[in-house]
Amino acid sequence: MTRILLAEDDASMRTYLARALERVGYAVDPVASGIDALPLLERESYDLLLTDIVMPGMDGIELAQRAASLAPGMRVMFITGFAAVALKTGASHPHARVLSKPFHLRDLVLEVDRLFGVDSIAREP
Template sequence: MARILITEDEDSLRTFVARALRLDGHETSEAADGEEGLALLCEEPFDLLLSDIRMPVMDGIELAHRASSNFPDLKILLMTGYAEQRERADDLASKIIDVVPKPFALTDIRAAVASALAG
């Protein structure tokens, strides 16, 4: 299965998503913000970056730009609960797979991740 980095500043959501993806057989690592996520990306290889857009320190948009520049084969899937944040991701269209709207059901995020990894 895949190695997935989850960057999300909300602890309970990050834990929920990580647990769900581990049930699907994936190995997960977690970061509370984009800066921490970028540091983890530089330490070890990942198949997928699953990141919230709106986070402190470094947001998911900046993280996606840096990650795609440094790791061009990395698949990137963003998530957000804010419509205006989704629009900010438009300039990333060639770098990300999709933006998953929050709130989402467990089945929705699992399906989005499976689709991103298959694509």
Template sequence: MARILLAEDDDNLRPFLARSLENAGHEVLAFSDGDEALPALHAAEFDILISDLVMPGMNGIELARHAREKAPDLPVIFITGFSAVAMEALNTVDGVSKVLSKPFHLNSLVEAVRNALEDRALS
């Protein structure tokens, strides 16, 4: 289905997110923060970026800006436990498909990916 770049600093949550997306048929490359994900972003093509907003080092907004410079039509899904940061993200990064507030059901993430990919295909 899709090749997904996942950046999530929570070591307990990241494997669950990746496994849920893989079980839905996607290929997932998962990283613990934006700094770790950035080289992979530049080295390969991805169909979607899923990133936590608040991470040590490079945050999700910065990572999304790098991603959108490389691929302007790349869908971005943010996940966060901070609603105020989520509102900022919606106003500062073009192409944000969805912001999921933690905690969220894993099916919500799979559905958000499906919707973002469908929207991209229609563009």
């Protein structure tokens, strides 16, 4: 089963995203911050880091940089409501995907499915 580490500081958004991804078959470990994500990255194996960019303490960009040294093969997808941040992220992490808020859950599932080559036509988040 594909494992996703979800770092999102907004509790309702974190719950919403985790449920949508779990509903279509992904295993999701949701955390409230980059700082909370680090211990999981050190002891667990994940296929995808799905992280908000703007978070207190440790932002998603720094988290992705730390994650790259802990798990070099892990994929990264950023979610953000700030277009300028998304552009900067693309330059600093050229292989990462960026999904801009607001987005429909179907869009999130489609992007994650694309990363893993899953046919998502019949899936409904």
